[in-house]
Amino acid sequence: MSAPQRKTDIGPPHYEQFLPPVIKKNYGDWKYHEQLAPGVMVHVANSGDKIFSVRVGSPRILATDSIRDACAIADKYCDGYLRFTSRNNIEFLLSDESKVAPLKEELKNKGYAIGGIGYRVSNPVHTQGWVHCHSACTDASGLVKSMMDELYEYFAEKELPNKVRLAVACCVNMCGAVHCSDIAIVAVHTKIPQVDAAAFKNMCELPTTIASCPTGAISPDPATKSIKIKQEKCMYCGNCFTVCPAIPIKDPDRDGVAIVVGGKVGSLRSDPKFSKLVIPYISNEPPRWPKAVAAIKHILEVYAKDAKKFERVGEWIERIGWEKFFDLTDIEFTFQHIDDFTFARDTFRTASTFKW
Numbered sequence: 001m002s003a004p005q006r007k008t009d010i011g012p013p014h015y016e017q018f019l020p021p022v023i024k025k026n027y028g029d030w031k032y033h034e035q036l037a038p039g040v041m042v043h044v045a046n047s048g049d050k051i052f053s054v055r056v057g058s059p060r061i062l063a064t065d066s067i068r069d070a071c072a073i074a075d076k077y078c079d080g081y082l083r084f085t086s087r088n089n090i091e092f093l094l095s096d097e098s099k100v101a102p103l104k105e106e107l108k109n110k111g112y113a114i115g116g117i118g119y120r121v122s123n124p125v126h127t128q129g130w131v132h133c134h135s136a137c138t139d140a141s142g143l144v145k146s147m148m149d150e151l152y153e154y155f156a157e158k159e160l161p162n163k164v165r166l167a168v169a170c171c172v173n174m175c176g177a178v179h180c181s182d183i184a185i186v187a188v189h190t191k192i193p194q195v196d197a198a199a200f201k202n203m204c205e206l207p208t209t210i211a212s213c214p215t216g217a218i219s220p221d222p223a224t225k226s227i228k229i230k231q232e233k234c235m236y237c238g239n240c241f242t243v244c245p246a247i248p249i250k251d252p253d254r255d256g257v258a259i260v261v262g263g264k265v266g267s268l269r270s271d272p273k274f275s276k277l278v279i280p281y282i283s284n285e286p287p288r289w290p291k292a293v294a295a296i297k298h299i300l301e302v303y304a305k306d307a308k309k310f311e312r313v314g315e316w317i318e319r320i321g322w323e324k325f326f327d328l329t330d331i332e333f334t335f336q337h338i339d340d341f342t343f344a345r346d347t348f349r350t351a352s353t354f355k356w
């Protein structure tokens with residue numbers, strides 16, 4: 001039995017240790033919160049205590065020097081307290097209101113982008129991309145940087161009908177929150193994995209490779225002591241490549257991105273929603289992805305113009321109807337929209353009332 005004070009490196013330390021004292025003191029006893037300026041918010045407790053949050057964007061994959069710099073700023077103005085949001089914004093947390101203005105000034109002078117609070121776009125949640133993951137069919141950091149350079153005004157100033165959550169996942173394994181974001185990019189492979197039978201014998205296990213396929217497309221191939229893949233069952237997810245490096249799926253000329261819209265996590269006004277496919281394929285165009293970025297901005301601006309106040313993207317589309325969405329955005333409706341992957345039957349309304 002372990003000693004009461006035993007310290008291990010297993011699991012994260014309890015989050016309570018890192019709460020600012022004012023949050024600890026008023027835990028579960030908050031009265032309201034409000035936005036004071038783009039990127040600045042105050043939470044007020046029933047006791048009258050206040051905590052101010054100043055939010056800045058971050059590229060998510062951060063250099064040690066950047067983290068040190070953010071920590072030094074937090075030490076100077078926030079008694080050392082900051083947090084990273086689930087969408088990789090950095091929030092500086094202050095209980096002293098008089099330090100908010102100087103903090104903002106220093107952040108601006110150092111080139112931090114303040115914003116992302118309220119009815120705006122927030123920092124996009126995104127995945128590893130070519131920098132880090134072997135399954136990636138697009139970059140994530142480069143694509144997000146290109147997208148946010150173009151959407152900066154919607155992060156820092158301009159208001160939208162409601163908040164807009166963006167996401168990028170660099171393959172359909174989807175480590176990002178693409179399925180439940182308002183507008184999102186999910187990268188797609190476009191052909192089945194190529195089996196290297198000679199390498200398979202040395203690098204992969206047959207049972208785990210077969211079990212890795214969610215559609216049952218992989219079966220043993222006794223003739224080559226390897227596997228075969230049934231083309232019509234494969235949805236190019238790349239899951240098998242993750243467990244078996246001898247069946248690469250990457251193709252620099254054909255990999256690209258799809259755009260999905262209308263997802264949300266919150267249950268305010270309407271139930272949480274899954275995103276749905278609207279653009280099935282745009283080819284990769286590094287380093288700035290002009291077509292994908294233009295498509296995202298176009299959807300955002302049509303939403304900004306046509307949605308009613310407080311409508312999230314998915315709520316807006318449900319009110320006007322998907323037919324009208326394709327009409328307003330001038331996005332081509334293709335066969336992929338009817339049934340994007342063979343086993344996903346609920347892409348759009350499946351009733352005969354869908355008029356395409």
Ligand code: SF4
Pocket residue numbers: 127128129133134135136137169170171172173174175176
């Ligand atoms: S989304 Fe896919 S490619 Fe990107 S980090 Fe996750 S598993 Fe890797």
Ligand code: SF4
Pocket residue numbers: 192193212213214215216217218229233234235236237238239240241249
């Ligand atoms: S890419 Fe996905 S669907 Fe295709 S064989 Fe591999 S695991 Fe199965």
